[in-house]
Amino acid sequence: MTAPTRRPGRRPGPTSSREDILAAARVLFGERGYDKASIRAIAREAGVDPALVHHFFGAKEELFAAAMEFPVDPGVFLPQVLSGPRSELGERLTRTFLRIWSDSRLRPQFIGILRSAATTEQGAALLREFITGTILARVAEALGTPRLNVTAAAAQMVGVVMLRYVLEVEPLASATEDELVALLAPTLQRYLGD
Known part of the structure; x- marks a missing residue:
């Protein structure tokens, strides 16, 4: 049988x-x-x-x-970042990114993802594929901006996150959101174009 x-x-x-x-x-x-x-x-x-x-x-x-246990859906926050005047894109991106990371409920998962990416090839491959396939490609296409520029903007923000939330380097760790937006938004705007 x-x-x-x-x-x-x-x-x-x-x-x-x-x-x-x-x-x-x-x-x-x-x-x-x-x-x-x-x-x-x-x-x-x-x-x-x-x-x-x-x-x-x-x-x-x-x-x-x-x-990946990624705590936010890019399909939710990307349309918010990409809508609105192009001349304010750097500010919207910076504020959105900082608000997501400052959420104490989400931060442990984000830090875990970063640590996994830094310590295992599988974690790095998963995060790399997610960022390039789900976020960077979408942003570059929506804006008509070269992929290198979009990647440079992402690198800027990931560096800030590492220093602010993972390594807690001062005075970056205790800077206000408005201070960081004033500092970072013009650079991101330059990367992403007017």
Whole structure:
């Protein structure tokens, strides 16, 4: 007698499908990178139907954010940053970035992601793919700005974050948001163009 074949999709009874999908996503994103890890491949690895992946996580970027335990969805904050006068883009970007990082509920996850990226190749690959595929490419396309300029703006902000929130270097660590916006926004505006 042959064993019944399991059909993909929602498993009967209590299920670990969501966790299985996240585990499969972490493996495939780490091995293949963001662009080459498809929803279908992740579903296959987890032993579920691709529709279940969409049910739990929506789009691929949301799955990646969940797999990375990325505490904010770029699909929410990027439209806010990119809307409005182009001449105020540097200020909007700086304020948004600082507000996200200053949220004490989110900061531990962000710091964990940065530490993972600094200490493991898989963490670095996941964060690199997420930043380049989900954030930088979108911003460059939306603004019509060279990718190098957008990457330079991101590097500026990541450096500030490392010194302010991870290493807590003074006086950067205790500077007010307004002080940092006044200092950083013109530089980001120059990178991103008027």
